[in-house]
Amino acid sequence: MPELLFPFLGVVALLTVTPGPDMLLVVRNGLSAGSRAAWLTGLGCCLGISIHATAAVLGLSAILAASATAYTVVKLAGAAYLAYLGIRMLISALMSVDGEEDADAGSGTPSIPVATAVTRGDGEGPTAPAVDTRVASHTSAAVFRQGLITNLLNPKIALLFLTLLPQFVAHDEPRLRTTVVLAAIFLCVAVVWWRTFSLAIGPISRVLHGGRARRLLDGLAGSALLAISAVVALDGNR
Template sequence: MPELLFPFLGVVALLTVTPGPDMLLVVRNGLSAGSRAAWLTGLGCCLGISIHATAAVLGLSAILAASATAYTVVKLAGAAYLAYLGIRMLISALMSIDGEEDADAVSATGAPSIPVAATATHGDGEGLAAPAVGVQTASRTAAAVFRQGLITNLLNPKIALLFLTLLPQFVAHDEPRLRTTVVLAAIFLCVAVAWWRTFSLAIGPISRVLRGGRARRLLDGLAGSALLAISAVVALDGDR
């Protein structure tokens, strides 16, 4: 095991629980659709983290760090995607009528919304589509929330720079650099998976209280506004 494992775990734990766009998406999806949606969003975030970690190990992140143009392009793409999600959530909230979504409305995930009346809940708080909704719709929604977490992380260049600058600091002088870096990246990913699983299970009981149409409309409005604000901050942020 790496010599600096425990200090690394402390830093990783702090970074993992720090709120950001991924946290907002997990909370929004979890509160509106249950712990399964939160878990799938978190898994998408973890896949994005694993891709960034792999790029850092292979040295690809150095290209992003060295090129101001590449960094800016990825940053603006990420800001645009966050703005897109925020606008979709606001549209979803505005198209709600008397607390229920219009038949032609789509959720902020890009998949058809699952009406509240057609959603059943297990004891663990997971939102499961009733037979009338259909397996295909539930699968599309699951894929959409997973994709949200993935793209949000992939289009965040600061995560790439984080791995590029963080991992080498916890490789001792007498350790094999490549092997230790790979181990540290794997540990980072395991911590992220454990965190999102725990968080998704904890958010399940809360989501059952917010099954009503008014609560979901308010949640979409708040989350959409927050994502638009974050996208503006990301786009205008000149720091690397």
């Protein structure tokens, strides 16, 4: 194991729980569509982390760090995507009515699985509601994609891996192997955090089941994402 493992774990834990666009999306999707939506959004973020970590190990992040143009392009793309999600949420908050949810999960607002009647085998009528699997799978893909794209289009995460991992490789350790181990540990911490967080947010989401609460949530989350996108776009620091 790396010699500086415990200091590294402390830094990673602090970075993981620090609020940002990823956290906002997980909270919004979790409160709107439940624990599973929060978990899948977090998994999307984790896949983004693994891609950033791989790029850092391979040295690809150095290109982003060295090129002001590449950094700016990725940053503006990320800001545009956050703004897009924010606008979609605000539209959903303004247009939806009680009992209805936006069905277009792929573009910003996850759909809530629709209950459909299941007919008993004797043909005498419906028994219990079942989840429309098409809507559920559409929602799952949408929230996972949101987490992934939001994470991938954040150039500061790429630079974080490029600058953080080498700081915790001791002089007498194999640099490549230790860097890979540290990146894997970072990913494991993120997975554990998002799983724990998604389970914790589940009971709260069951309280916010009304259309009015969801519209308020969409309005707040959409406004916050627009504000974050503006800050990201106007931030000249690298």
